[in-house]
Amino acid sequence: MTVLADLRRPGIATHFARVLTLRAAELGVPEERLLGAVRLNRRLLEEDRVxxxxxQLGALMRTVWRELDDELMGLGAGAHRFGTFALMARQMVDSATLGEALRYSVRFFNLTSPALRxxxxxxxxxxxxxxxxxPERDREHLLEEFMLLVLHRFCNWLVGERMPLRLTDFAFEPPPHRGEYRLMFPGQLRYRRPISAITVDAAWLEAPVIRSRHDLRRYLQVLPDEWFIKQIFDGSxxxxxxRALAEHSAALNLDELARSWHVSSRTxxxxxxxxGNSFRRLREQYRRERAETLLLEDSCAVGEVARALAMTEPAFSRAFKQWTGMSPLAYRRARRR
Structure with a gap:
């Protein structure tokens, strides 16, 4: 049974990977190739606690893009050949303002896309x-969710700031995984609307585009992973x-860090x-990502991983099971398979 997301745990619900795997398999991509990309087996992919x-989600999506030669992942009326987004992004990054970039993106999609308006x-x-x-091709609304997420996050990257969403509208009923939307679309959510849309303050249309084509080349190299990571911009x-957590191996607490920066912990x-962040959430994010990296190293025992994260082994094992639904050793075995 699908349940609302527990957003106290980092990571992404397996719902999105399940939908993507099922659709790609329906279109002829071997399931073992898809599960190999996400480094999970079928049982774990069906487990809502994981x-x-x-x-992982980025690797799965890249596999589907390449296997189907379609950045719409087989969910639209016709394909966006692999490289379509990059072509549009190169023009957007040359724009002077965000408004100019958005006007171009709308013209581009409406002229070239058989699937999107x-x-x-x-x-x-x-x-x-x-x-x-x-819309009947997108039964679980994955494409609709994904395109709204991508345009908002790419616009954030273009201007180098997080644009707060005033509203996010969906032209469908609240889905079982709607708890995830609090991370994907922070702000007010409305369902059963005439059309799906994101809304921000009009003043953002005048925001200057600060990125260059050189920046874009680096950005494109880490897609689609970048779209699924909570955006944290340099200088924030x-x-x-x-950076402080990485330098101190996550041993810092909020009070210690505040003192070292000569501010109060309340400030x-x-x-x-x-x-839109908290010290606890950032430390947990760092610990999980570092733990996943270390667990894939054969020479790194669970106790060593715990010490690298300034945790006891029992505390680390409990935390890791909350994050992923698996023990550290089970996670290592599943990723290897």
């Missing part, structure tokens, strides 16, 4: 709305916290909250 990493409204707020030509307080907490 949460996968952005890297975008609408851009600029007043009183900036609303980017999406309609699928054949959250980015500084993650640091408020600064992180403004960015």
């Amino acid at each position: 949460r996968i990493s952005p890297v 975008w609408q851009l409204s600029e007043s009183p707020h900036c609303q980017l709305a999406l309609r699928l030509v054949e 307080v959250s980015a500084r916290v993650l 640091l907490h408020r600064q992180l909250k403004r960015e």
